[in-house]
Amino acid sequence: MRNLPLDSDDTGCDTDREKPVLQIEDLAIQIGGSAARPVIRNVSYDIKPGETLCVVGESGSGKSVTSLAIMGLLPDALRSCGGRVLLDGEDVLKASPARLRELRATRMAMIFQEPMTALNPAETIGRQIDEVLRIHTKLGRKERRRRVLAMLESVHLPDIERIYDAYPHQLSGGQRQRVVISIALILRPKLLIADEPTTALDVTTQKQILALIRELQQKHNTAVLFITHDFGVVAEIADRIVVMNSGQVIEVGTREEILAHPREAYTRMLVSSVPSLVPKRREAERNEVVLDVCGLSKTYADKRLFRRGRPVAAAQDVNLTLRRGEIVGIVGESGSGKSTVARCIVRLLDPTSGTIRIHGSDIAQTSRSHLRPFRRRIQIVFQDPYRSLNPRVKVGDAVVEGLLNFGTPRDDAMAKAKNLLRTVGLDEEAIHRYPHQFSGGQRQRICIARALALEPDVLVADEAVSALDVSVQAQVLRLLDEIRERTGIAVLFITHDLRVAAQICDGIVVMQNGRIIEAGPAEEVLTAPRQAYTRTLIEAAPGRGWDFQNFRPLQIDSAKPADAMQPKQIH
Amino acid sequence: MLAYVVRRLLATLPVIVMVAVVVFAMLRLTPGDPAAIIAGNDATAEQLQQIRQSMGLDKPIYQQLIQWIAQLLQGDLGVSLLSGTPVLGMIGDRMGPSLVLAISTITLTVIIAIPLGVTAAWRQGRLLDRAIMTLSVFGFSVPTFVIGYLLVYLFSIQMGWLPVQGYRPLSDGFGPFAERLILPVLALSTVYIALIARITRSSIIEVMGEDFIRTARAKGANEHVVLMRHALRNAAVPILTIIGIGMASLISGVVVTESVFNLPGLGRLVVEAVLARDYPVIQGLILLFSFIYIMINLAVDLLYPVFDPRIRY
Numbered sequence: 001m002r003n004l005p006l007d008s009d010d011t012g013c014d015t016d017r018e019k020p021v022l023q024i025e026d027l028a029i030q031i032g033g034s035a036a037r038p039v040i041r042n043v044s045y046d047i048k049p050g051e052t053l054c055v056v057g058e059s060g061s062g063k064s065v066t067s068l069a070i071m072g073l074l075p076d077a078l079r080s081c082g083g084r085v086l087l088d089g090e091d092v093l094k095a096s097p098a099r100l101r102e103l104r105a106t107r108m109a110m111i112f113q114e115p116m117t118a119l120n121p122a123e124t125i126g127r128q129i130d131e132v133l134r135i136h137t138k139l140g141r142k143e144r145r146r147r148v149l150a151m152l153e154s155v156h157l158p159d160i161e162r163i164y165d166a167y168p169h170q171l172s173g174g175q176r177q178r179v180v181i182s183i184a185l186i187l188r189p190k191l192l193i194a195d196e197p198t199t200a201l202d203v204t205t206q207k208q209i210l211a212l213i214r215e216l217q218q219k220h221n222t223a224v225l226f227i228t229h230d231f232g233v234v235a236e237i238a239d240r241i242v243v244m245n246s247g248q249v250i251e252v253g254t255r256e257e258i259l260a261h262p263r264e265a266y267t268r269m270l271v272s273s274v275p276s277l278v279p280k281r282r283e284a285e286r287n288e289v290v291l292d293v294c295g296l297s298k299t300y301a302d303k304r305l306f307r308r309g310r311p312v313a314a315a316q317d318v319n320l321t322l323r324r325g326e327i328v329g330i331v332g333e334s335g336s337g338k339s340t341v342a343r344c345i346v347r348l349l350d351p352t353s354g355t356i357r358i359h360g361s362d363i364a365q366t367s368r369s370h371l372r373p374f375r376r377r378i379q380i381v382f383q384d385p386y387r388s389l390n391p392r393v394k395v396g397d398a399v400v401e402g403l404l405n406f407g408t409p410r411d412d413a414m415a416k417a418k419n420l421l422r423t424v425g426l427d428e429e430a431i432h433r434y435p436h437q438f439s440g441g442q443r444q445r446i447c448i449a450r451a452l453a454l455e456p457d458v459l460v461a462d463e464a465v466s467a468l469d470v471s472v473q474a475q476v477l478r479l480l481d482e483i484r485e486r487t488g489i490a491v492l493f494i495t496h497d498l499r500v501a502a503q504i505c506d507g508i509v510v511m512q513n514g515r516i517i518e519a520g521p522a523e524e525v526l527t528a529p530r531q532a533y534t535r536t537l538i539e540a541a542p543g544r545g546w547d548f549q550n551f552r553p554l555q556i557d558s559a560k561p562a563d564a565m566q567p568k569q570i571h
Numbered sequence: 572m573l574a575y576v577v578r579r580l581l582a583t584l585p586v587i588v589m590v591a592v593v594v595f596a597m598l599r600l601t602p603g604d605p606a607a608i609i610a611g612n613d614a615t616a617e618q619l620q621q622i623r624q625s626m627g628l629d630k631p632i633y634q635q636l637i638q639w640i641a642q643l644l645q646g647d648l649g650v651s652l653l654s655g656t657p658v659l660g661m662i663g664d665r666m667g668p669s670l671v672l673a674i675s676t677i678t679l680t681v682i683i684a685i686p687l688g689v690t691a692a693w694r695q696g697r698l699l700d701r702a703i704m705t706l707s708v709f710g711f712s713v714p715t716f717v718i719g720y721l722l723v724y725l726f727s728i729q730m731g732w733l734p735v736q737g738y739r740p741l742s743d744g745f746g747p748f749a750e751r752l753i754l755p756v757l758a759l760s761t762v763y764i765a766l767i768a769r770i771t772r773s774s775i776i777e778v779m780g781e782d783f784i785r786t787a788r789a790k791g792a793n794e795h796v797v798l799m800r801h802a803l804r805n806a807a808v809p810i811l812t813i814i815g816i817g818m819a820s821l822i823s824g825v826v827v828t829e830s831v832f833n834l835p836g837l838g839r840l841v842v843e844a845v846l847a848r849d850y851p852v853i854q855g856l857i858l859l860f861s862f863i864y865i866m867i868n869l870a871v872d873l874l875y876p877v878f879d880p881r882i883r884y
Binding site: 105 | 663783789790793799879881
């Protein structure tokens with residue numbers, strides 16, 4: 001059994017600190033045994049103890065595949081075909097499976113994006129953390145339990161005895177991510193690989209998890225390889241940054257170098273695509289009201305045979321109005337009720353009470369059959385473009401479906417579909433193709449074209465850009481704005497991302513626990529919030545101190561001296 | 572949990588009543604006069620009248636139904652037309668061999684099928700996996716009675732290792748009891764082993780793609796632990812469902828197997844009763860099988876939370 005640094009004294013001396021924990025040299029990865037072009041090429045970077053290295057890139061850039069290669073956890077279809085990955089001087093690409101298992105959790109550990117699925121649902125939290133100790137140490141039961149509880153305490157989980165015996169589904173997302181961190185760090189590895197660990201979390205939870213990783217890193221001088229697509233997070237935590245694109249390293253540099261003086265055009269494009277938190281000033285237009293929601297509530301009663309379940313209010317007393325040509329954002333964390341409101345407004349859900357007026361007619365309680373004529377007045381675009389298009393229906397048929405339902409002849413509808421696809425920036429030949437032949441951003445354009453086909457008055461966009469990369473996100477947001485300009489459509493824009501909301505919304509409504517807690521013009525809500533919760537949300541938005549469009553730290557704006565805008569010190 | 576069990580048991584009552592009514596109606600809906608069927612071709616008018624009276628057939632139909640239900644509630648399944656003995660007693664006498672056959676079959680199936688499925692999933696796409704899957708296609712393609720006769724031909728007639736057929740209770744000693752049970756259990760198990768091995772394989776392969784499997788590997792767990800501790804338990808719910816369905820369909824398998832191996836169990840009783848048109852016995856057996864079916868379903872539902880803590884009643 002190897003000697004493990006289980007007890008608190010740090011064995012690292014100064015010379016050790018200078019030597020990189022991880023050195024990647026010319027790593028190449030290919031698909032299967034084929035001699036085809038490698039999917040990852042010439043990837044080289046290193047990390048020193050105590051350092052945070054952020055690997056950024058859009059989906060498909062190879063940032064996650066590289067990290068799985070370090071852990072020896074590549075899926076069967078992929079294998080490394082060149083270069084070296086030196087962990088403490090040992091090439092892990094040449095290590096035997098048994099040696100790799102020894103290294104995992106002791107020298108290198110990993111935390112993952114999706115805390116909801118990263119834990120075994122059938123085992124208690126305690127057992128899952130304990131498993132690491134059982135695999136790698138010969139400690140007795142009592143000592144292991146003591147260490148697991150100590151670890152749970154150090155990730156600041158409350159009520160650790162109860163959590164030890166709890167199952168994953170009994171914990172929130174943030175709590176589960178703390179458990180995953182416990183599993184990764186209980187043996188104090190020298191290298192922690194964090195693969196988008198906060199992407200699935202709310203901003204306020206994200207902030208706490210980032211702070212926790214930082215705290216544990218400083219305590220044990222851990223090298224952190226942090227993979228993310230979010231430049232806000234990068235600006236918060238990175239010492240150095242690696243930018244990747246299509247399987248290659250584009251640029252490596254310190255945070256200052258990459259964020260303030262990027263050399264490569266691709267890096268410049270990526271950094272400047274990050275939407276600003278400061279909203280553009282917009283002229284308030286006083287067009288006619290197209291959507292007027294008043295006192296909207298949705299309660300779920302969980303029905304049981306003998307007992308009456310406790311009613312759960314998903315939305316309560318929601319009031320909002322939307323004028324022609326206006327974009328109103330509903331922002332809030334998960335569970336705030338923003339999607340419930342969106343789905344009630346398009347009547348995918350039946351509201352419990354309240355009114356929803358479209359051009360003056362109330363559709364809140366209209367029966368399904370009478371609702372039909374109103375359906376074309378209001379359309380929706382969903383979050384996940386990969387799942388909101390039927391994979392077996394051609395794009396053209398998907399776009400014209402609504403038109404055909406309302407009696408447009410097929411030829412006319414198809415001509416219109418071609419037009420719409422051009423409007424959203426796609427080739428009109430797209431009508432003959434299937435959704436899987438398009439990228440995520442293109443699919444979302446198709447969804448927008450489909451929603452626009454019926455020329456609705458109101459478009460509801462439910463987290464419509466959340467699943468997209470920043471550069472694509474920026475394009476789709478521009479597209480929505482253009483369409484609004486051209487057609488005068490009113491957009492209800494649901495998002496958890498304040499940057500996106502700042503970019504596109506005229507008005508912002510902040511929701512928490514099913515209620516609206518603040519509403520007003522975007523500029524007012526984001527720069528001079530009246531409610532403490534709104535302030536918390538803004539403060540939690542990562543990278544607040546950086547002006548990405550202009551490649552510089554954010555200056556304290558004299559016009560709006562909101563103390564929330566204090567930039568982070570950059571040296 | 573207890574409240575759930577009580578609720579589920581209460582919910583079975585309407586089902587049982589419905590089955591009872593259907594069984595009752597079955598006899599009345601058979602073409603012709605049940606009394607005439609029972610009495611046979613040579614019966615005189617007085618004999619027919621007598622039978623009608625003794626069966627209560629001269630009363631209005633709703634009274635007959637009430638009487639039938641009332642009898643049922645007292646545990647009275649009526650009397651066999653053939654032997655004149657109470658149906659309940661006949662079922663009790665024949666229960667033993669069938670229970671032994673069914674329980675042994677399920678045990679053997681689980682012991683063989685789950686390791687086979689896990690192995691196949693572990694070696695997915697390799698030779699061993701393909702071999703197991705090919706055998707399993709064979710296993711559920713060949714009818715039980717063919718396998719039964721094949722086994723008899725090989726092991727009893729050619730090799731002379733085991734008796735051809737028959738049954739001895741455990742009280743006659745374990746040897747004679749067991750040697751007559753081996754072939755029927757093997758014959759009946761084949762199809763279930765094939766089915767459950769396949770389901771085990773596919774549910775494990777599905778679970779192996781989950782994120783928490785990657786977490787387990789990132790902990791440094793070896794593949795054995797990953798498969799047995801993390802994957803198998805999470806794959807258990809679909810496997811359990813199929814075992815439950817398999818147990819219910821075992822009832823028909825028992826009928827065939829008991830006929831092939833001449834075991835004096837409920838399956839043989841079904842065949843005898845049908846051939847002799849012994850309606851009260853058929854009624855009683857249908858009721859019994861429905862009841863068993865419902866109880867198996869309940870048991871499976873109650874077992875789910877053991878494997879998946881997210882399921883709570």
